[in-house]
Amino acid sequence: MKMAGFYDESISNGLGWRAVLFVSGCPHHCPGCHNQVAQDYNYGQEFDKEKIINRICENSILKGITISGGEPLCKENIAEVGEFIKDLKKVRPEFDVWCYSGYTLEQLQERNDETTNKVLNQIDVLVDGRFVESQKKANLKFRGSENQRIINVPESLKVHKLVTLDM
Ligand code: SF4
Numbered sequence: 001m002k003m004a005g006f007y008d009e010s011i012s013n014g015l016g017w018r019a020v021l022f023v024s025g026c027p028h029h030c031p032g033c034h035n036q037v038a039q040d041y042n043y044g045q046e047f048d049k050e051k052i053i054n055r056i057c058e059n060s061i062l063k064g065i066t067i068s069g070g071e072p073l074c075k076e077n078i079a080e081v082g083e084f085i086k087d088l089k090k091v092r093p094e095f096d097v098w099c100y101s102g103y104t105l106e107q108l109q110e111r112n113d114e115t116t117n118k119v120l121n122q123i124d125v126l127v128d129g130r131f132v133e134s135q136k137k138a139n140l141k142f143r144g145s146e147n148q149r150i151i152n153v154p155e156s157l158k159v160h161k162l163v164t165l166d167m
Contacts, residue, residue, distance in 0.1 A: 001025075001080040003047040004038035004070055008059060014098035014125065014142060016063040019056045023047070023081065026071035028102035032133035034144060038070040049084050057091055064096040064124075073101045073108060073119065082119040089122070096124040104128045105151055105162065125165065126151045141167050 002024035007013070013020045025041030026033075037043050056062060065088060072081045085097055101108070105128050108116055120126075127143050127150050135145035142150060155163040 001047045001077050002042060002044045003052075004035065004044040006052060006055075008055060009062060010066070012142075013066040013068065014064060017061045018064045018066045018098070019052075019059070019062055020066045020068060021052065021084075022068050023070040023072050023077050025074060025076055026069055026102065027074050028071060028130050030102065030131040030133070032136065033131060035068075035070070041076060047080065047084075049080075049087060052084070053088050053091060056088065062092075062095070064098060066098040066100070068100040071102050072099055073103055073116070078119055079115055082115060082122065085119070085122045097122060098125040098127065099123045100127045102130040105149075105153070105156065120153060120157065123153045126153050 003021065004024040005022040007020040009017050010020045011017055022035065022038055024038050024043045026039040029039060033039065056065065067081060071077065088095060105126055108120060127148055129148045132145040132147050135147050137146055140146065150165045150167060152163045152165055
Protein backbone atom coordinates (compact mmCIF):
# COMPACT_ATOMS: atom_id res chain seq x y z
CA MET A 1 0.00 0.00 0.00
CA LYS A 2 1.14 3.53 -0.72
CA MET A 3 0.66 6.48 1.61
CA ALA A 4 -0.53 9.77 0.10
CA GLY A 5 0.19 11.76 3.26
CA PHE A 6 0.46 11.80 7.03
CA TYR A 7 -0.31 14.50 9.61
CA ASP A 8 1.46 14.11 12.95
CA GLU A 9 -1.37 16.02 14.59
CA SER A 10 -4.68 17.54 13.53
CA ILE A 11 -7.91 18.71 15.16
CA SER A 12 -9.98 18.89 11.97
CA ASN A 13 -10.18 15.20 11.04
CA GLY A 14 -12.21 13.94 13.98
CA LEU A 15 -12.68 14.77 17.65
CA GLY A 16 -9.57 15.72 19.63
CA TRP A 17 -5.92 15.70 18.65
CA ARG A 18 -5.37 12.97 16.10
CA ALA A 19 -2.72 11.62 13.78
CA VAL A 20 -4.09 11.32 10.23
CA LEU A 21 -3.03 8.76 7.65
CA PHE A 22 -4.05 9.25 4.01
CA VAL A 23 -3.76 6.04 2.03
CA SER A 24 -3.38 6.02 -1.75
CA GLY A 25 -5.87 4.59 -4.18
CA CYS A 26 -9.61 5.05 -4.53
CA PRO A 27 -12.11 3.40 -6.89
CA HIS A 28 -14.93 5.95 -6.41
CA HIS A 29 -13.78 8.92 -8.52
CA CYS A 30 -16.27 11.35 -6.97
CA PRO A 31 -16.58 14.59 -8.98
CA GLY A 32 -15.09 17.42 -6.88
CA CYS A 33 -12.93 14.99 -4.85
CA HIS A 34 -10.97 16.83 -2.12
CA ASN A 35 -7.85 14.73 -2.67
CA GLN A 36 -7.72 13.80 -6.32
CA VAL A 37 -4.05 12.82 -6.39
CA ALA A 38 -4.76 10.15 -3.78
CA GLN A 39 -7.12 8.33 -6.19
CA ASP A 40 -4.00 6.84 -7.81
CA TYR A 41 -2.86 3.61 -6.12
CA ASN A 42 0.76 4.42 -7.03
CA TYR A 43 0.78 7.97 -5.67
CA GLY A 44 2.98 8.86 -2.71
CA GLN A 45 5.44 6.79 -0.77
CA GLU A 46 5.49 3.19 0.39
CA PHE A 47 3.55 2.83 3.66
CA ASP A 48 5.99 1.90 6.44
CA LYS A 49 3.74 0.66 9.25
CA GLU A 50 6.42 0.50 11.99
CA LYS A 51 7.78 3.94 11.18
CA ILE A 52 4.33 5.53 11.35
CA ILE A 53 3.46 3.76 14.61
CA ASN A 54 6.75 5.00 16.12
CA ARG A 55 5.98 8.55 15.01
CA ILE A 56 2.54 8.34 16.63
CA CYS A 57 3.95 6.92 19.88
CA GLU A 58 6.37 9.84 20.22
CA ASN A 59 3.44 12.27 20.53
CA SER A 60 1.66 12.17 23.89
CA ILE A 61 -0.95 14.80 22.93
CA LEU A 62 -2.74 12.43 20.53
CA LYS A 63 -5.98 10.72 21.48
CA GLY A 64 -6.60 8.83 18.28
CA ILE A 65 -5.89 8.00 14.67
CA THR A 66 -7.92 8.94 11.61
CA ILE A 67 -7.50 6.94 8.43
CA SER A 68 -8.54 8.68 5.27
CA GLY A 69 -7.51 8.69 1.65
CA GLY A 70 -7.96 7.68 -1.00
CA GLU A 71 -10.09 4.76 0.11
CA PRO A 72 -8.88 2.84 3.17
CA LEU A 73 -11.52 0.11 2.85
CA CYS A 74 -11.20 -0.89 -0.82
CA LYS A 75 -10.06 -4.45 -1.52
CA GLU A 76 -6.54 -3.27 -2.35
CA ASN A 77 -5.99 -1.46 0.99
CA ILE A 78 -8.24 -2.96 3.62
CA ALA A 79 -6.03 -5.83 4.82
CA GLU A 80 -3.03 -3.57 5.39
CA VAL A 81 -5.19 -0.94 7.07
CA GLY A 82 -6.51 -3.66 9.39
CA GLU A 83 -2.96 -4.78 10.29
CA PHE A 84 -1.98 -1.19 10.96
CA ILE A 85 -4.91 -0.61 13.35
CA LYS A 86 -4.26 -3.93 15.11
CA ASP A 87 -0.56 -3.17 15.68
CA LEU A 88 -1.22 0.43 16.70
CA LYS A 89 -3.79 -0.72 19.28
CA LYS A 90 -1.16 -3.03 20.81
CA VAL A 91 0.95 -0.02 21.79
CA ARG A 92 -1.82 2.60 22.16
CA PRO A 93 -4.88 0.59 23.29
CA GLU A 94 -6.68 3.75 24.44
CA PHE A 95 -6.62 5.25 20.92
CA ASP A 96 -9.92 5.70 19.15
CA VAL A 97 -10.04 5.02 15.43
CA TRP A 98 -11.89 7.19 12.89
CA CYS A 99 -12.06 6.06 9.30
CA TYR A 100 -13.32 7.85 6.17
CA SER A 101 -14.73 5.67 3.44
CA GLY A 102 -16.60 6.24 0.18
CA TYR A 103 -18.49 3.01 0.91
CA THR A 104 -21.52 3.17 3.17
CA LEU A 105 -21.66 1.01 6.28
CA GLU A 106 -24.41 -1.05 4.63
CA GLN A 107 -22.24 -1.68 1.53
CA LEU A 108 -19.36 -2.79 3.74
CA GLN A 109 -21.62 -5.15 5.69
CA GLU A 110 -23.10 -6.55 2.47
CA ARG A 111 -19.64 -7.75 1.45
CA ASN A 112 -20.04 -10.41 4.11
CA ASP A 113 -16.29 -10.76 4.11
CA GLU A 114 -14.10 -11.73 7.08
CA THR A 115 -11.43 -9.04 6.56
CA THR A 116 -14.01 -6.27 6.22
CA ASN A 117 -15.89 -7.44 9.32
CA LYS A 118 -12.65 -7.59 11.33
CA VAL A 119 -11.70 -4.06 10.31
CA LEU A 120 -15.21 -2.73 11.05
CA ASN A 121 -14.88 -4.18 14.54
CA GLN A 122 -11.70 -2.12 15.05
CA ILE A 123 -13.24 1.20 13.97
CA ASP A 124 -14.91 3.53 16.47
CA VAL A 125 -16.24 6.13 14.04
CA LEU A 126 -16.90 5.70 10.32
CA VAL A 127 -17.54 8.75 8.17
CA ASP A 128 -19.22 6.98 5.28
CA GLY A 129 -20.38 7.53 1.71
CA ARG A 130 -19.00 9.13 -1.40
CA PHE A 131 -18.54 12.87 -1.66
CA VAL A 132 -21.54 14.32 -3.52
CA GLU A 133 -20.77 17.76 -4.88
CA SER A 134 -24.43 18.88 -5.03
CA GLN A 135 -24.71 18.14 -1.30
CA LYS A 136 -21.52 19.95 -0.35
CA LYS A 137 -21.89 22.40 2.51
CA ALA A 138 -19.25 24.58 4.10
CA ASN A 139 -20.49 24.33 7.68
CA LEU A 140 -20.55 20.53 8.00
CA LYS A 141 -18.34 19.21 10.75
CA PHE A 142 -15.86 16.46 9.80
CA ARG A 143 -17.55 15.68 6.47
CA GLY A 144 -17.78 17.24 3.05
CA SER A 145 -21.33 16.57 1.85
CA GLU A 146 -24.66 16.11 3.60
CA ASN A 147 -25.16 12.51 2.52
CA GLN A 148 -22.12 11.44 4.51
CA ARG A 149 -22.81 10.13 8.01
CA ILE A 150 -20.69 10.10 11.15
CA ILE A 151 -21.39 6.66 12.53
CA ASN A 152 -20.76 5.19 15.96
CA VAL A 153 -19.69 1.78 14.66
CA PRO A 154 -19.51 -0.30 17.88
CA GLU A 155 -23.00 0.86 18.92
CA SER A 156 -24.44 0.33 15.42
CA LEU A 157 -23.07 -3.22 15.30
CA LYS A 158 -24.35 -3.94 18.81
CA VAL A 159 -27.94 -2.80 18.28
CA HIS A 160 -28.06 -3.79 14.57
CA LYS A 161 -29.20 -0.37 13.44
CA LEU A 162 -27.53 2.85 12.47
CA VAL A 163 -26.32 5.03 15.35
CA THR A 164 -24.88 8.34 14.25
CA LEU A 165 -22.94 10.88 16.28
CA ASP A 166 -24.78 14.12 16.89
CA MET A 167 -22.55 17.00 15.78
S1 SF4 B 1 -14.16 8.59 -1.91
FE1 SF4 B 1 -12.96 10.37 -1.19
S2 SF4 B 1 -10.91 10.07 -2.07
FE2 SF4 B 1 -12.31 8.74 -3.18
S3 SF4 B 1 -12.90 9.92 -4.99
FE3 SF4 B 1 -14.47 10.23 -3.41
S4 SF4 B 1 -13.84 12.09 -2.33
FE4 SF4 B 1 -12.07 11.35 -3.48
